[in-house]
Amino acid sequence: MTAPARIALASLPTPLAFAPRLSEELGLMIWLKRDDLTGVGLGGNKARAVEFHMGACGEAGADVFVTGGGPRSNWVLAAAAATAARGIDCELVLFGDRPPAGTSGVDLLDRLDNLRVRFTGSPVRASVDPLLDRVEACLREEGRRPYMVGRGGAGPVGALGYVAAVDEIDHQAQGAGVRFEAMWLAAGSCGTMAGLVAGYRRRTGGPRVVGAAVHRPVEECQRRIEDISEASLDILEVAHRYPVRWQVTDHLDPDPLEVDAAARLMASTEGVFLDPEYGSCALADLIRQAGEVRGPVLFLVTGGTLNLFHGSSAA
Ligand SMILES: Cc1ncc(COP(=O)(O)O)c(C=O)c1O
Known part of the structure; x- marks a missing residue:
């Protein structure tokens, strides 16, 4: 497979901003990469993945984009808006049941004429997968040409978005005269982290990349990050791959008080709202490990806007 063309949809580069008050509170030098501001349907980090999937969809000659996930997830919003x-x-x-009209951000999807939404009726995330397969098969029987992307948009093609983001971050960091020692983010389906790891495997001296695993066990995340990052580099035909220090920490069952404290700290020091499921867990993880950090840290703000109003159940 060759790398698909990227369809420019997101507002890039997103800001890289020093966080002075959060830094002072934690005794660290923290910079925020504002990927909550990518500007594709409130899709946050997933806007970067969808740009490459839209390219691949076009190159495959597909006439319908098929995907799924959580009803309030970044990926679903990015895919809906991009298509x-x-x-x-x-x-x-989408997993779960359709919420009553007027009670959730899912209503936003109803504004899009190009979209058909199905709910699995089960609260289990993985219930999306068999229904996705059925929808794809039905579309083929109808003579359509579907382009299917699994839950969360994670995979070697989507990860190319964060391979490219590494170039963007490096350029901005050089301009700001900062060299990051570490980078923190939340890991769900792991495509974002895999892309970052792949991006740094193309160069020496990158930061340590730390992911707070919020949905999958650590070992599963490690496998996914290894597999997806290497497959992305294969697509890009990268021959020489440098070692990268990365680690995944367990946040499958986070302490709600710790997560809430992290969200409050970010909001009251920087005026940035972190969602309860991803961003707040990642910051809670950074706070826990702050004592082991020696240099400037980049914290990836990934979005999750709809989740801000609903507690947690995105994917
Ligand atoms: C707000 C937010 N942050 C982080 C992530 C994690 O990204 P990934 O699934 O690529 O690990 C997601 C995934 O949906 C998300 O919605």
Whole structure:
């Protein structure tokens, strides 16, 4: 497979900003990479993945984009908005039941003419997968040409978004005269972290990358990050791969008080709102490990806007 063309949809580069008050509170030098501001349907970090998937969808000659995930997830919002903006039909499979009209951000999806949404009726995330397969098979029987992307958009193609983001971050960091010792983020389906790891494997001296695993056991995340990052580098035909220090920490069952304290700290020091499921866990993890950090840290703000209003159940 060759690298698909990237369809420019996101507002890039996103800001890289020093966080003075948070830094003072934690006794660290913390910079925020504001990927909550990518500007594709509130899709946060997933806007970067969807740009490459839209390219691959076009190159495959597909006429319908098929994917799924959580009803309030960044990925679903990014896919919905990107397909609308490109005038492509989109079939979404979401876990759970349709919430009553007027009670959730899921209503936003109803504004999009290009979209058909199905709910699995089960609260289990993985219930999306078999229904996605069925939807794809039905579309083929109808003579359509579906382009299917698994839950969360994670995979070697989507990860190319964060391979490219490493170039963006490096450029901004050089301009700001900062060299990051570590980078913190939340890891769900692990495509974002895999992309970052792959991006740094193309160069020497990158930061340590730390992911707070919020949905999957640490070992599963490690496997996914290894597999997806190497496959992305294969797509890019990267021959020489440098070692990167990265680690995944367990946040499958986070302490709600710790998570809430992290969200409050970010909001009251920097005026930045972190969602309860991803961003707040990642910051809680950084706070826990602050004593082991020696240099400037980059904290990736990944978005999760709809989740801000609903507690936690995105994917
Ligand atoms: C707000 C937010 N942050 C982080 C992530 C994690 O990204 P990934 O699934 O690529 O690990 C997600 C995934 O949906 C997300 O919605």
